Amino acid sequence: MVYHIASTTAPVNIATLKYWGKRDKALNLPTNSSISVTLSQEDLRTLTSAATGPELKQDKLWLNGKEESLESERTQQCLKGLRKLRKELEDKDSNLPKFSNWGLHIVSENNFPTAAGLASSAAGFAALVVAIARLYQLPQSMSELSEIARQGSGSACRSLFGGYVAWEMGEKEDGSDSKAVEISPLEHWPQMKAAILVVNASKKDTPSTSGMQLTVKTSELFQERVKNVVPQRFTHMKEAIEHKNWPKFAELTMKDSNSFHATCLDSYPPIFYMNDTSKKIIKLCHAINEFYGKTVVAYTFDAGPNAVLYYLQENEAKLFAFIYKLFDKVPGWETKFSNQDLQEFLSVYEKDVSGKLPFELDDEVQNGVSRVILTQVGPGPLSTKESLIDENTGLPK
Ligand SMILES: Nc1ncnc2c1ncn2[C@@H]1O[C@H](COP(=O)(O)OP(=O)(O)OP(=O)(O)O)[C@@H](O)[C@H]1O
Ligand SMILES: C[C@@](O)(CCOP(=O)(O)OP(=O)(O)O)CC(=O)O
Known part of the structure; x- marks a missing residue:
């Protein structure tokens, strides 16, 4: 028999205004709205194929070549939501x-x-949500589908759009207004790039879900963050994106990463996602901006020690004069630059930076970083002809 199959790729997004805290755990409703930049799928992407046929009695998932359980409540919620929408079509x-x-x-x-x-x-x-929605030929918009993706993982709802994305927290108890919307498409500000310094690629200590539950329950600072800090910042960051105001966008991004990690530290017992290397990278970014007398780079950290450095294409040589000088031994640079380009960054360092620095570069920081991923703002989910499922067996290829 021949199976019905649909495939899609979907991007990673890294928040510049962080989602941290749930007001409803079952529906995955957040305590604040958030904003993110979607990253290019050339560098970071998921490829998912979904198949169905009358002979398939059970739902199954294979992730990176291994069969995984689909039992989690969150995945079940997504499958239930998608089947309900398909059923509505079939009934009509x-x-x-x-x-x-x-x-x-x-x-x-x-x-x-x-x-x-x-x-x-x-x-x-x-x-997962987009592949099944395509298989089911659902007419729903990406925003509507984002309500389902949100129930899988909050931050997932923002990956349904490319470019610059907001997750509006909504007010309704049933969560029907808690969804992702596009702030600006990638074409509006395509100069946005990101260098991810992978600090520790092993599994993290405190999963986001339990970490944020603890913060909501125990941190007083968190109350201040959701009531007074984030609502204003949300408006200001949206404006900064709409006006391509880089210094403002960068300042708000760094402040919000710091604010989120401060609420983690204020949780009881405290949660530490950043390590010494992360903190050295923060200091380095501020030192770089100070050295040039303008904002060249903005850091942000999620629930782990990895640093995501946002910057504009026009400032790449200025930033890389520092970070290639410091992290030249780690892999990743060669994916985007020739040897000659990389030597150029070192000559910018020798010509413009060396001898003029009011501080010593700390070589030690290199030891805490395992890889650099160079990427940029990118599009939302993309249909693909590439399929991971054999159409005759319905099993992974
Ligand atoms: N391609 C995929 N399809 C379905 N589920 C996935 C896929 N990739 C990851 N997951 C689910 O997400 C889980 C990892 O989520 P987790 O939040 O721990 O890490 P993370 O997303 O890398 O980190 P963070 O959200 O803090 O940035 C996996 O264990 C798996 O259940
Ligand atoms: C720090 C963050 O990355 C937290 C992401 O949390 P998740 O979306 O992974 O949490 P769940 O909804 O419980 O699955 C900030 C962000 O992406 O906005």
């Missing part, structure tokens, strides 16, 4: 095959480390 048109009664086979691959604080769950749930 009796000619449609009864996909909603059949099992699903889902096969997915991340081209980067899973559960390493690189937002794999965001790309993973976004791809």
Whole structure:
């Protein structure tokens, strides 16, 4: 028999205004709105294929070549939501095959480390929802589908759009107004780039879900953050994106990363996501901006020690004079630059920086970084002809 199959890729997004805290755990409703930049799928992406057929009795998932359980409440919520929408179509048109009664086979691959604080769950749930929505030929918009992806993992709802994205927290108890919307498409500000310094690619200590629950329950600072800090920052950051106001965008991004990590530290017992290397990178970014007398780089850290450095294309040589000088031994540079380009960064350092620095560069920081991922703002989920499922067997290829 031949199976019905649809495939999609989906991107990672890195928040510049952080989601941290749930007001409803079952529906995954946040305590504040958030904003993110979607990153290019050339560098970080999930590819997911979904298949169905009358002979499939059970739902199954294979992730990075291994069969994984689909039992988690969150995945079940996503599958339930998608089947409900398909059922509505089938009820209206009796000619449609009864996909909603059949099992699903889902096969997915991340081209980067899973559960390493690189937002794999965001790309993973976004791809899962979009692949099945396409298989089911659902008419819903990306914003509507984002309500389902949100229930898989909050940050996943933002991966349904490219460019600059907001997750509006909403007010309704049923969560029907808590969804992702596009602030600006990638074409509006395509000069935005990101250098990710992978500080520790092993599994993290405190998962985001339990970490944020603890913060909501125990941190007083958190109350101040959601009531007074984030609502204003949300408006200001949206404006900064709309006006391509880089210094403002950068300042708010850094402040919000710091504010989020401060609420983690204020949780009881405290949660530490950043390590000494992360802190050295923060100091370095401020020192770089001070050295040039303008904002060249903005850092942000999620629930782990990895640093995401946002910068504009026009400032690349200025930033890389420092970071290539410091991190030239770690892999990743060669994916985007020739040897000659990289030597150029060192000559900028020798010509413009060396001897003029009011501080010593700390070579030690290199030891805490294992890899650099060079990327930029990118598009939302993309349909693909590439399939991970064999159309004759319905099993992973
Ligand atoms: N391609 C995928 N398809 C379905 N589920 C996935 C996929 N990739 C990751 N996941 C789910 O997401 C989990 C990892 O989420 P977790 O939040 O621990 O890490 P992360 O997303 O890399 O980090 P963070 O969200 O803090 O940036 C995996 O264990 C898996 O359940
Ligand atoms: C620090 C963050 O990356 C937290 C992400 O949390 P998740 O979306 O992973 O949490 P769950 O909804 O419980 O799955 C900030 C952000 O991406 O906005």
